[in-house]
Amino acid sequence: MEKLTKPKMIIMLLISIITTGYAQKVDSEFSGYIETSFIILLLLIAVTGVLFLLESQSEGRSILNLMPQLLWLKDRLTDAKPVEKEKDILLDHDYDGILELDNNLPPWWKALFYVTIVWGAIYLLWFHVFQVGNLQDAEYTEEVRIAEIEKAALLGPGAIDENNVTKLTDPIALSTGKETFLKHCAACHGRGGEGLVGPNLTDDYWIHGADIKQVFLIVKNGVPEKGMISWKSQLNPVAMQEVSSYILSLRGSNPPNQKPPEGVMVNFN
Ligand code: HEC
Incomplete structure (x- = not known):
């Protein structure tokens, strides 16, 4: 027990x-x-x-x-003879001590087998006879088609870029921006944006400007010679807009261990 x-x-x-x-x-x-x-x-x-x-x-x-x-x-689930009674159903041959036994298959097992037959018939009719469902090829083409549409919405004409980007203020966009920041940017800019390898993003001093369009452009193209990565291949324009807006929302948050100001003071009025 x-x-x-x-x-x-x-x-x-x-x-x-x-x-x-x-x-x-x-x-x-x-x-x-x-x-x-x-x-x-x-x-x-x-x-x-x-x-x-x-x-x-x-x-x-x-x-x-x-x-x-x-x-x-x-x-209902098993009509097989239990092991103790197997000798009753032994068949009548004996090949060098090897005996043959004819026991029943468990009904649940047979039921599964019948289900696969019915399933096979449905599958055949659905995909091959009436062609209601998409086979792998068609499924793939359809997925690519949808992805192309989504891609065009993000990158095609009318998509967000440094010329039309606006600063987002709604909490949901800022919290996705924060997630992106913690995942990709915090290593160099500090978890609170206080600055580490990269500059402090919470003070009033900016090297490349604190307008959303300027910040977006830096995030997009980076400053490779100074160690700031270009993010356009890893983040889509919406994600770059969100993280840029999040950074700007950090102004004045006054986190501990701030890096001394770099660049010029920006007048926010
Ligand atoms: C590998 C380190 C590194 C990572 C990762 C990194 N940065 Fe930077 N970042 C830098 C450095 C270094 C600079 C300073 C560039 C310069 O001096 O021109 C910088 C500058 C910036 C600036 C301009 C600041 C100013 O004062 O004008 C912004 C905005 C910025 N980063 C945003 C981001 C965002 C958003 C991410 C994440 C998506 C990110 N960075 C990830 C290193 C990094």
């Missing part, structure tokens, strides 16, 4: 480790964790359930005796 307790405790531990992750702030990088860990969680819970079932079986108070419906289900 005690023998299953250890695995159950390990599983409980795993479940609690995984769920502590959920207390984290939810951002885009985190959502992948939620999906995978959720599946693992379900599996662990299922395994725990099975362990509990097995344990109650081995203690002689089988859950099957408590619930006749389950007993009915169990009979």
